Amino acid sequence: MTTNMTGIVGAKKSKTRKALAHFLIIGFGMLMLYPVLWMIGSSFKDTAQIFSEVSLIPNPVVTDNYERGWEGAGIGFSTYFLNSTIVAALAVIGNLIACSLAAYAFARLDFRLRRVLFGAMLATIMLPYHVVIVPQYILFAQLDWVNTFLPLIAPKFLAVDSFFIFLMVQFMRGLPVELDQAARVDGAGPFQIYWRIILPLTIPALATTAIFTFIWTWNDFFTPMIYLSDPRLYTVPLGLNSFLDSTGESSWGPMFAMAVLSLGPLFGFFLAGQKYLTSGIATTGLKG
């Protein structure tokens, strides 16, 4: 706003101001990420060093933490990672299928109960999970689903995360209605229109859904803790927590190593889907 005032003086001033702005932004960003970077660095340090060194770069580099941590306490982290991968992958698939089906009906089809059901769907978005957790537990216990992955996965195939339905409805409403009409003229039924026309055009919203479902499921601690008590079924967060419990405060090195590994897939998905992620947050306010 000040740059267009007068000639070279203004330009010079704005150049230094710009450099200063970058400097401040990077500096503050580094300060924020320092603990995480320090944890990554420390995962390659000796446990004794973790408590005596503030520096980010390990010297010497020790990989022992990863080997010891991977074996875990009793059951290894390979099991936990496998479990988490299964649960997260199926949760993503479930959410993509079930939420897009419901979203298509709400966004593109006309039916008598649409307004009522849409309102009911919206009302559940902000519902705290705790209000349903006890009866859900009783239900899944009666189905003999405790100590299986089903309580973590089956709800996704029933589109319980209505946030994503809402996201997709918003997106599908933006697609031109002429597409459906043209397809109908060509003889396509609602299922073909959904599958061949709407779904391919909804890919950005599907990607946002997939990324967020993955992040939430991967990070989820509460639900697996309630339903999984058999250590062989533990997901990574449960594994980390039980590792913390069983080793006490004695083996921070291996603990940091496994904590870093557990964040790996999150960063992977984040980097791969950044575009969809930020646009998804911006349009719906999803929290990571």
Place this chain on the structure above:
Amino acid sequence: MTLPQTSNDVSAPADTRGRSESRPGRGAAQAPRSRGTRSLRRRMMLDRAAPYLFLAPWLIGFVVITFGPMLVSLYLSFTDYSLLSPPEWVGLENYERMFTADPKYLESVRVTAIYVFVSVPLQLAFALIVAMALNRGIKGLPIYRSIYYIPSLIGGSVAIAILWRQMFGQSGLINQVLALVGIEGQSWIGHPDTALGTLIVLNVWTFGSPMVIFLAALRQIPVYLYEAAAVDGVTAWGRFRHITFPMLTPIVLFNMILQLIGAMQAFTPAYVVSGGTGGPANSTLFYTLYLYQRGFTGLEMGYASAMAWALLLVIAAITGINFWLSKYWVHYDD
């Protein structure tokens, strides 16, 4: 092929033709005319049923996993229920006990209220300040935005809770840094006065997600407003006070409601940092943590359900009050 002229539906004739083309096997043995009307009827029935078929998974989920359990938990909140024997009706006893005979419950309400009402405003303030700093046409915005978003991505994980436990421990990172400048720190997590503060810091740290929303909204503010202000010689504070903030108020409200609701339900950090106890001296006993202890450790499912419903009512009330207050400060264009 004959087109069925009996139809009232304008789009039906073309539909029917295309349909029998795409599925040649259907009704092939019948006369062309009756084939048309028949597949039309099928078609109409299918059209009417289609929305419900698409909605079927969600409908089942809504009834069986969301709405049904909601009603059941409302019922259970008026009972004494330990999972092992059938629920026993006790009327309002659970609710009475919460407010009159359970000091630990009130403690958890106090802890959660401090957490929510301190961390959310701070978090939003950081989100807005950093968003405005990033929204000045600087290069590399996507990279900076990602860097500031990372804490939101990982902030709720057990891994970060473990990091926090080390960082704010007696000989953790924070005290190591303090030692460099000659200050001897205490165990921030082990002391009742500071343990909650470490969790507040953690929530403020995750200001990235509201920041991304603010950034998107800042870009929507028309440039001509600022140009007009520049002509009039309005100061930077004046621009913020009279343009940026009023234009952002709907988004501030949106972010606030979202973050308030999220913070009221925080669980993982408190559980991991305190080892599931909510200690020291109940100073990190979040509402949901206490609910978990009562329900799933103590098997007091009726009491836990009553707690959950109280939480739902408080969330609804706070959201309602927010909307009501919004007419005094939120600026809407239309």
